[in-house]
Amino acid sequence: MRYLPKSQSERREMLNAIGVKSIETLFETIPAKYRLREPLKLPGPLSEMEIIDYFKARAAENSRGYTSFLGAGVYQHVRSVVTDALVQRGEFLTSYTPYQAEISQGTLQAIFEFQTLMSQLTGQEVANASMYDGSTALTESVLMAERLTRRHRVLVARTVHPEYRHVLATYAKHLGIEVEEFGFAPSGQIDAASIPGSSWKEAAAVVVQSPNFFGVLESLGPIAETAHANGALLIDCITEPLALGIIKPPEEADIVALEAQTFGVPPSYGGPFVGVIATRDKFVRQMPGRLAGETTDAAGRRGFCLTLATREQHIRREKATSNICTNEALYALVVTIHLCLLGKDGLRELAAQNLSKAHFARDAMKQIPGVALPFSGKTFNEFVVEFPRPVRQINGKLLAQKMIGPLALDKYYPGQEKRGLICVTELTPRAEIERLAAAVKGIVQSGS
Amino acid sequence: MRYLPKSQSERREMLNAIGVKSIETLFETIPAKYRLREPLKLPGPLSEMEIIDYFKARAAENSRGYTSFLGAGVYQHVRSVVTDALVQRGEFLTSYTPYQAEISQGTLQAIFEFQTLMSQLTGQEVANASMYDGSTALTESVLMAERLTRRHRVLVARTVHPEYRHVLATYAKHLGIEVEEFGFAPSGQIDAASIPGSSWKEAAAVVVQSPNFFGVLESLGPIAETAHANGALLIDCITEPLALGIIKPPEEADIVALEAQTFGVPPSYGGPFVGVIATRDKFVRQMPGRLAGETTDAAGRRGFCLTLATREQHIRREKATSNICTNEALYALVVTIHLCLLGKDGLRELAAQNLSKAHFARDAMKQIPGVALPFSGKTFNEFVVEFPRPVRQINGKLLAQKMIGPLALDKYYPGQEKRGLICVTELTPRAEIERLAAAVKGIVQSGS
């Protein structure tokens, strides 16, 4: 077998050296009745070519050739081949967690740069080396807030990504954390006024998302003030941090839970992605996840090492800040390289292009008779559209025209079956936006 | 511009350091009237994405989706992604010719391994670090033979690749080398008897190819004997060295001129490929092209360096063995990695699969009424078929069925318009062979 660097004669030689007759002997601690007598019923073995053929066949069964208007936490943006060429270097791809600093300085310095970029982007003081994804970053942020405040209630806006809220609910359930949701105003922004005062009193944190799930920008100032006045923390969840290229960072927030997939990471049917938690310096010892820190060796040379490990499971076990061990390091590296390539100007320009494109699309949709924009708030590259008919019906017809239409909101918000979430990025050609508008117009008018 | 690591302010700073006011000053040795006043009329600048779009559009205008039966010196064989991952490492891809041995041991050792592999494959004692391609390797072999024998006539079989012969003719023309061609027998093998005795007397070398252009294996023993008896060298040209996995190496030959594209190098519309010259030790000082040799440093450690440079243009100038400088090093590395992966067993199996596949196809063609196999000689993975109608007519119809049919021999052999050269490799699925046979049968029978 091509992955196995041994010949039969070497195997025999090694068995001899060990002093056993056959390989079976080495498995004798497994009771005989549990040892398999038959080969497993698995497909294969396949040669490299056949593996490629199998996956090419699968790829052909997916959406190639379709134009997609989906976002909702997962974004298609420009990616440079440079990033991929670099992360495929064996020294990055096939290295382990950098516990042995002397032969892991490459990964460690890159993590330190990642932490810096994430801090700069979010306007926070410190960021970790990654969490699994945005949904678990958010969930862990809530647990962190609970530890910091010793309060057990969390107020969560219904404009936060519904799948993130679902994950939070799953984790919170057995930890005695009460999740209380609150609604949104006609602008599409949170309706903070709807939160009862009693809830505030017990709240560890209030969780908002900006741009929120409807694509609408939230004003963090007022909610931060209320939260802080009540001894609660403000957690800002960000699923499309590209917005931060032209939109003010959530400096008012105490914890930022981020999904960084948008920065060079392929959608890959949902993962691997890159969660991040960023926060204030004073909260760092309650932050979960790895951290690289700067230090020196005996000769005074700068170097980096994993630090503050006393927060982590391998040291603290059941008292750790989290159970996370393996994280998304390689994709944090992707994000790091991608952002270094974009740089300050590139990020700004990219964000600005998204704003322009999405506004062009918004205007195009608005002009279709019968189609409305239900929310008045400012948006970045996503917005909600209300159709005269259920989105699912419209999408069926769009699919026949090789378009993946708006996300039907009733998937998460029962009753909202006529509303759809549209995402347009710099990669969506103008012609495709116009084709969508024309198709929708046709469908809406035809009435069938 | 993304490739340029300078800001405007740095440019100014550097100009100041140099002590000139503007960049124009540095170009003042160019007479003003020849300095361009207008920007060049070039397309671009394009972003990375636009470059990719341009080339994807071009790729779509080519033969994707067609099954090809072309060989004739350029072969489609299995390639491992491992090879490409390794040659794309910047340390190989972006390094220069390894003149500075201390920081080029990677390239040098790989070249040494390439030379060894090529020697083993061809049964020769020594091989060089690459020539441009097979056609120039052949041409340079002839020049080498001329230097070795001090004779100026070369006898070339018409079964040698016609484009190689064309290159030889172009180079030979002004060097006083007379190229005399000789024909082939009904077996498809050379007709050595047709060479006049007088030609032999003046011959520096006789050039044959095996498998020859018609796919037929040549018997080298007799021609070698005649050549040597007449003081001439035997040059064997090999365009499909995969055959050497199951076919005896040309040990009788004095010089082997090889095209190694078949070993992992993509066809890439004709290049870059990898020529090689292999020969006997005693001829090495008349062999063109770079050579890496083993040696030691002062501490006795093994190392490799370029050697016998006194053959080369940068030392010997007009007295050099050749004008070659830049060669095809990166693709020699591709070949090296590919052959290491295949190994002894893999190479044999691959060659055997080609033999089986091509014979299956040969049988399938033979069974079509009206279709004949004009040559009786043994073949490897290519063979000539004679149709009842011009190949070009048949190919037109095959193309409509997404098949690229046999190479029409009249491209090179006027009058042979009904003969076509078919190549079948391990990559040609049986079903496609059967589809070809069925299509040909249909075309031949329909008569239109």
Add this chain to the structure above:
Amino acid sequence: MNQKHSTTDLEAISNGVRKARGHVNQNEGLIFEKSVTGKRGIELPPLDVPAIDAVKELGAEFARGGVEGFPEVSEIEVIRHFTRLSTWNYAIDLGMYPLGSCTMKYNPRVNEFVARLDGLATEHPLQPGEVSQGCLRIMHDLEKCLLEITGMNAASLEPVAGAQGELTGLLLIRAYLESKGNARKKVLIPDSAHGTNPASVVIAGYEVENIKSNERGQIDIEHFRQFVTEDVAALMITNPSTLGVYEENIAEIAAILHERGALLYMDGANMNALAGVTRPGDFGVDVMHLNLHKTFSTPHGGGGPGAGPVLIKKILEPFLPVPVVREHDRKFALDFNRPQSIGRVRAYCGNFGVLLRALAYTLAYGPGIRQATEDAVLNANYIRKHLEDSYDLPYNLPSMHEVVFSDARQKKRGVNTMDIAKRLIDYGFHPYTTAFPLIVPGALMIEPTESESKEECDLFIDAMRAIAAEAEANPELVKTAPHTTRVGRLDEVAAARKPILRWKPRQHLDATPHKIATTVIPTA
């Protein structure tokens, strides 16, 4: 060379080291230190719609001028920066990585290739099923393979790491027990367990009860029986244990648990010792997770990503997290309609890109996966055999895929496991796992995996023996290792005491000694 040594020292440092040598290596500052206003590494195609004035559109409340401190560098500088950084790393592609419990095996390159295919890397997790059949089929096919390998009945591919698999498995146990009327209170964990186990137990709302291994490093059945009270929801066990030893009474343990209404959770991180040889489903396991980034060869990438699918017995199926992949008539769909589901542990469908690579790995082997297991166990035993004379073996039980020594002998000369580990670096190897499992003080936990040739194992054995000899003859040499790396041992105490966790412009301008500054050269 990172310190100043005398000539004799120098000889000692490289004496007997056959696998590595020093070589010149590029320095490189932080990317922020290379930044100059106006450079950039990506350019965008021109905008094809009218440009919006962002400041006007967003207003003062929202508009941002640009991210302060973000680097400005060109493409070639990015290439060089990360290429240089990469050369400071050790990696599987460079050599043996004998980290116990981490299963650092070869990461096949074809897996990287297929993961990047247009039509796979490009797919959006919320796109309609009609245009996702390829992705769904991949998940389905992988699930079938994993069930066959483990002998379990159903699976969730959602967890994205071993630890998340643990949590998911525990939540399933809780949901199941709740459905039976009592979620119970405790989860038993042997003291040899990995740190994620107790940490996950807590998030699942259980208490951890640690149980001591017996003198043979195994669970003492009689002792164990007493632990399994009505309060016990499950035992969470790693098999083979983190000592690399098969838990010989596992079936009996399962029986005891089942008899008392509790379940058996198996941490499958060490499945590389079992695949193709025995199946947890057959010996009584109710829930387990696999680490695809260990046993199934997906790359660790400097710390992640991973995937930690959970495999369960039939009885737990109703509680699986949503969504679940379902097949009907060769059509595949995501099933969200699962009323008893524990919920969701991650948005979307898990680390699809990792799942895909694991399937590619499995297809490459097919039933031949048993050979990989055999080679892994062969390598571990071969190394054990050759090091038994040099290192203390605290638990003298048959080893499977890894072997755990202790530094007891070397400690007498003041040399501990970390020192030996650091000295291995000079010998051209990545260290083994140190300081784990906790039941072995000064542990040397060595897992070669099947990916190591005999040659590489032999070089490792030579190195380990040479270091044992050095620990006797020249302990200082070992205690001050590594000697050949571009930085020496780092001051981790200082790093933790006054953490510097990000670059800041000011701080670093002061710290000139660390900086590879661009000197201003006086023009002549």
Add this chain to the structure above:
Amino acid sequence: MNQKHSTTDLEAISNGVRKARGHVNQNEGLIFEKSVTGKRGIELPPLDVPAIDAVKELGAEFARGGVEGFPEVSEIEVIRHFTRLSTWNYAIDLGMYPLGSCTMKYNPRVNEFVARLDGLATEHPLQPGEVSQGCLRIMHDLEKCLLEITGMNAASLEPVAGAQGELTGLLLIRAYLESKGNARKKVLIPDSAHGTNPASVVIAGYEVENIKSNERGQIDIEHFRQFVTEDVAALMITNPSTLGVYEENIAEIAAILHERGALLYMDGANMNALAGVTRPGDFGVDVMHLNLHKTFSTPHGGGGPGAGPVLIKKILEPFLPVPVVREHDRKFALDFNRPQSIGRVRAYCGNFGVLLRALAYTLAYGPGIRQATEDAVLNANYIRKHLEDSYDLPYNLPSMHEVVFSDARQKKRGVNTMDIAKRLIDYGFHPYTTAFPLIVPGALMIEPTESESKEECDLFIDAMRAIAAEAEANPELVKTAPHTTRVGRLDEVAAARKPILRWKPRQHLDATPHKIATTVIPTA
């Protein structure tokens, strides 16, 4: 560290070196030394037709059992072998590569990506034009770009290296002159020319006549005039010359040649100094070649491949080698019907994969290519300015893209250009070009290209100045450099005297000191 040094030596070696440090690096034997019967690195899909018995089919005359000595290794061993080897190389991706005349600039990664596209990398050169429009269009578009940049009228993309471009250009000149009735006998070449120039002249059937540069390194017009007899077919000149100096009288030189029926050939290897600023076609050149692997950024790959397109004036067009790409109505075709053609210099259509990359490079810049030229010239002059005080400048003329110093000053201390070059390695740089051009004894030929940042140039300047100081203070240190590489200076004389050009089983089994042997460890 490759030699034994005293502590003070060690300090001296790394003192002031800011760009590099030593780091541990893997050893690796020859692949043949790792081979064990029965291992392999590729598996093939099963054969889908009946297997032929090769021995029976081919008979004893042809059948071969297998290639004796071929390696047998697994996939991971191949990965490690070549990954380890690669780490012994310097590369542009690691740092500045100031090789004069070689134009080692950044090789854009996107070019590698597009060259590998399905539909481009996969195309067969003999496939019908109907299914080759994409390839043909790429060649056509590149041709148009190159003509615009050079100001020439027609092109052949067939030559696959600079040297082959030279030969092709000379054959065109010969064909043209022959068509005028006299091919003539000689080609004039300045003494500063690259070695390929005279070597190519000979193959084209001409004699070389070397002409001396004047004391300014330029062609002396009056002197030159005498050389241009009826026998002279052409002058072959590099502009800027290999001194990096623009040939100020080039237009006049062209006029003299034309007046006497001879032609002007320009070796365009140094086009990186001119692109976007001036055009050879405008200043009188009749034939030239470009090195796409220099000016147009295609990777050198450790020695090749390249491409050396030839660009010509209208009068030479009938003689172009076949085939030529032709456009008609946005349809592209290969034109073989060229009765006056010189023939063919290579099979098929040239190094298409290199041409494609060169087009990608050109498209990235567009008219902005001038900025690259300006930066290249800026860098060279910046370096020159800062090194003038430390090194002898034999020809004090304005530099363009490169600058040539001599070791005249250092030689007084016994230090020559090769020593300085080797010492640069310790400083983390690839050496400049040594011993070329021949008109400068002990040349240091430095070409930074536009790809170097100011930071990298400054580090280079620092290193060169430091070495100049070392040559004064501690010449031995420089003469024995490099000190930090995995091997020291190699015995090239021994290599040439008794050449070992391939591995052989016997020889290497004896040579155990060189071998990283796998020791047989006695089992306890």
